[in-house]
């Protein structure tokens with residue numbers, strides 16, 4: 001068996017910054033409430049007409065990751081694309097990236113695991129690479145939340161949390177050393193499927209447009225979140241996923257050099273940091289700037305941590321996520 005190494009990282013966010021004060025102009029909320037509950041100061045939103053979509057942002061992030069891996073799009077053997085907000089109900093965004101980057105007719109797989117999507121994608125890529133089937137796989141997480149949120153007071157407990165953006169990683173077969181992904185751990189619990197869900201149709205028919213057509217329409221088209229239940233489950237499942245990874249590799253929490261938690265809510269990340277006795281240097285958070293970008297949050301954070309020089313060769317890097325499904329998981333990586 002081979003091992004799998006992350007050889008390139010990239011991220012892309014739209015230019016438009018939306019601060020908490022900006023949101024307070026369109027709904028009954030305020031900066032203090034949002035920061036106190038979530039840690040979020042601002043997020044990025046696609047601006048109508050700026051040319052960005054889930055697929056294009058993902059392609060931009062992938063382009064950077066591929067270049068940083070010292071590769072060209074022709075070297076990539078497979079695309080794995082994680083999102084809950086695809087441009088079209090079908091086909092998925094993976095095939096759009098294949099076209100946007102002018103890639104060969106390689107396989108393109110879309111992953112529908114919401115906040116855990118990137119970790120699921122990394123795990124799938126790892127299996128293909130370990131067994132020798134593929135050499136280079138690009139795993140992308142990208143979300144266009146803004147167009148589909150209820151940006152009125154009615155939707156404030158959900159809409160202040162989410163932001164747009166994309167991140168990507170190139171995973172490459174490591175021929176010469178054991179260094180790389182040590183293990184991945186994935187879980188789901190469908191009995192909570194409705195507790196964090198969007199029952200309505202696709203992003204091809206934006207919710208505000210549907211409601212404009214029929215103002216009396218009740219809203220299965222907006223995301224629903226049972227915030228307190230999600231919070232309670234998140235802290236338990238994040239911890240389990242990290243512990244599972246540590247135990248599988250015979251490691252203690254003190255061995256973690258960098259934990260990149262899915263950027264769900266700063267309070268969840270701080271709880272986990274405290275629980276595992278980690279210092280500020282051992283955990284990376286950027287939810288303050290981007291909000292919760294779901295499948296994109298881990299690859300954006302990983303990219304920024306790496307760009308800031310916070311991840312070094314040989315470090316133990318732990319990725320952990322929990323989200324809608326419920327789904328959760330972790331990836332243990334020797335960098």
Ligand code: ACO
Pocket residue numbers: 028029030033034037038115156157158160161196225226227228230231234263264265268292294322323324
């Ligand atoms: N601005 C101002 N007030 C608000 C807002 C807002 N944006 N949203 C809700 N409120 C009000 C409510 O109406 C309520 O008012 P009331 O007491 O008069 O009825 C009050 O604030 C408290 O509302 P709660 O929903 O009880 O607030 P809570 O303290 O639970 O915080 C939150 C809500 C932040 C969503 C919290 O439950 C949470 O963090 N849950 C975890 C969910 C999470 O992190 N989701 C991320 C996506 S899932 C994932 O990635 C894992």
